[in-house]
Amino acid sequence: xxxxxxxxxxxxxxxxxxxxxxxxxxxxxxxxxxxxxxxxxxxxxxxxxxxxxxxxxxxxxxxxxxxxxxxxxxxxxxxxxxxxxxxxxxxxxxxxxxxxxxxxxxxxxxxxxxxxxxxxxxxxxxxxxxxxxxxxxxxxxxxxxxxxxxxxxxxxxxxxxxxxxxxxxxxxxxxxxxxxxxxxxxxxxxxxxxxxxxxxxxxxxxxxxxxxxxxxxxxxxxxxxxxxxxxxxxxxxxxxxxxxxxxxxxxxxxxxxxxxxxxxxxxxxxxxxxxxxxxxxxxxxxxxxxxxxxxxxxxxxxxxxxxxxxxxxxxxxxxxxxxxxxxxxxxxxxxxxxxxxxxxxxxxxxxxxxxxxxxxxx
Numbered sequence: 001x002x003x004x005x006x007x008x009x010x011x012x013x014x015x016x017x018x019x020x021x022x023x024x025x026x027x028x029x030x031x032x033x034x035x036x037x038x039x040x041x042x043x044x045x046x047x048x049x050x051x052x053x054x055x056x057x058x059x060x061x062x063x064x065x066x067x068x069x070x071x072x073x074x075x076x077x078x079x080x081x082x083x084x085x086x087x088x089x090x091x092x093x094x095x096x097x098x099x100x101x102x103x104x105x106x107x108x109x110x111x112x113x114x115x116x117x118x119x120x121x122x123x124x125x126x127x128x129x130x131x132x133x134x135x136x137x138x139x140x141x142x143x144x145x146x147x148x149x150x151x152x153x154x155x156x157x158x159x160x161x162x163x164x165x166x167x168x169x170x171x172x173x174x175x176x177x178x179x180x181x182x183x184x185x186x187x188x189x190x191x192x193x194x195x196x197x198x199x200x201x202x203x204x205x206x207x208x209x210x211x212x213x214x215x216x217x218x219x220x221x222x223x224x225x226x227x228x229x230x231x232x233x234x235x236x237x238x239x240x241x242x243x244x245x246x247x248x249x250x251x252x253x254x255x256x257x258x259x260x261x262x263x264x265x266x267x268x269x270x271x272x273x274x275x276x277x278x279x280x281x282x283x284x285x286x287x288x289x290x291x292x293x294x295x296x297x298x299x300x301x302x303x304x305x306x307x308x309x310x311x312x313x314x315x316x317x318x319x320x321x322x323x324x325x326x327x328x329x330x331x332x333x334x335x336x337x338x339x340x341x342x343x344x345x346x347x348x349x350x351x352x353x354x355x356x357x358x359x360x361x362x
Contacts, residue, residue: 047297050290051078057095058110059088059195059273060151061250064310071306075297079290088112088195099125099282107283107291109276110150110298112195114140115202115344117147117274127277129292131299138317138329139272140341149272150298152313154245154332155200157262163236170240172266173337174208177216187222187229188242191355196244200269201355202344203337207266213358221359233259245326246311253311253324263327267337272315275299 058065065085072081086094088111098104104125111117120126121142128145139149157176159169170176176186189197204212222229222238226247232238234257245268251257275298277291278284297303304314304321311323313332322328344351 047076047293048078050076050287050293052287052290053080053082053285054108054287054290054294055082055084055106055284056108056110056294057084057086057091057106059091059112060085060110060310061246067309068306072294072297076290076294079294081294087193088116088198089193092116095120099123102282103284104278104282105284107278107285107287108294109278110273111276112153112273113199113271113339113344114147114149114274114341115199115348116195117142117276118341118345120276121146125279125282127279127283127288127291129277129295131296133299133316136316136318137299138333139270139315147274147276148295148299149315150275151273151307151310152315152329152332153196153271153273154313155196155242155269155271156245156248157240157264158230158233158243158248158259159240159262160233160236160258161260162258164239166260166262169262171262171264173204173242173264173269174212174266176240176242176264177208177212177219177221180219182219182239184220185239186219186241187224187232187238189226189229190223192352195273196271198348198352199271199339199344200242202351203269203339205351205354206340206343207337210354210358213355217358217360223359230259246323249311249323249325263332263335265335267335268332269339270332270336271339273312 060068062085065083069081069083072079084106091111095104126146130145131148134141134148137149139152141148157170157173159166170179170182176182191198191201222232226243229238229241229243230247230251233241245261248259248261251259275295277288277295280286280288298307301316301319304316304319307314308321308323311326313323313326313329314321320328
């Protein structure tokens with residue numbers, strides 16, 4: 001073999017190695033991403049690639065939001081994430097006012113329940129993003145990618161074991177409304193302002209009908225915030241309250257409270273709170289790449305760990321961590337009173353009016 005041929009072969013070898021490496025890299029990305037193909041949506045940008053500003057409206061507790069903000073800063077060092085925190089009713093009123101101007105003040109919404117997501121999707125306000133691990137979600141989600149469950153809230157009963165025996169109290173949501181000996185000693189949140197309380201009303205309406213709320217009204221149940229109800233439980237002004245599981249777990253861990261949960265025998269109401277990205281034409285900062293990356297993070301195992309730290313349950317079927325003193329989501333799902341989210345959206349005014357008619361709301 002002459003010198004020219006040897007030199008030609010030597011020059012060709014690096015090219016072959018380079019092409020093989022590129023082919024191997026491309027194959028790995030395809031297998032890692034699942035069903036990669038021409039019709040697949042491009043993956044969300046990586047954490048370090050995204051920058052700019054993102055505003056998130058959420059109904060999560062304020063101190064949980066503070067921790068979320070710290071976690072997001074670590075995950076997305078180049079993104080300025082700003083939260084607006086308030087109750088579901090306030091957020092919906094704020095959004096309604098902003099929608100009239102054609103421009104919303106946020107880029108991502110993390111609200112209490114899915115019926116509001118159905119409404120915003122129908123109004124063309126949301127951006128679709130296909131989350132690649134959606135098949136691992138334990139709850140219903142929008143198949144077009146307009147909204148996903150991101151945290152699970154759980155409506156339960158609670159009492160003070162230092163003042164009352166558990167055996168003497170209602171063990172079901174049905175008895176909560178119907179036991180006459182509990183009259184004037186009960187409390188629950190306002191479904192006119194609380195998304196989770198409203199979801200619970202929809203679930204109980206389907207399970208027990210309007211008579212349930214007639215009975216509830218006859219109980220003179222107090223309609224008030226969860227914080228007020230917890231205080232009354234501690235002082236003995238209330239014997240039992242209907243409240244979110246996270247509120248009791250938070251109090252037990254942070255304050256060493258003796259308050260305990262009664263998981264209703266007829267089922268608790270699981271509420272998969274949703275995350276949504278606002279459509280590019282209506283979002284505050286027009287930063288879709290960062291929004292998709294943040295949504296990706298929250299739905300990932302790592303993001304779900306942050307959710308659980310806030311005393312809420314996760315939404316993934318492959319995620320086993322539970323909040324402090326909580327129960328696994330699989331156990332909760334086994335005894336769950338379902339919510340018809342389409343009905344919750346389409347009949348919102350009628351259901352709220354029904355509740356006001358039978359139950360006094362101050």
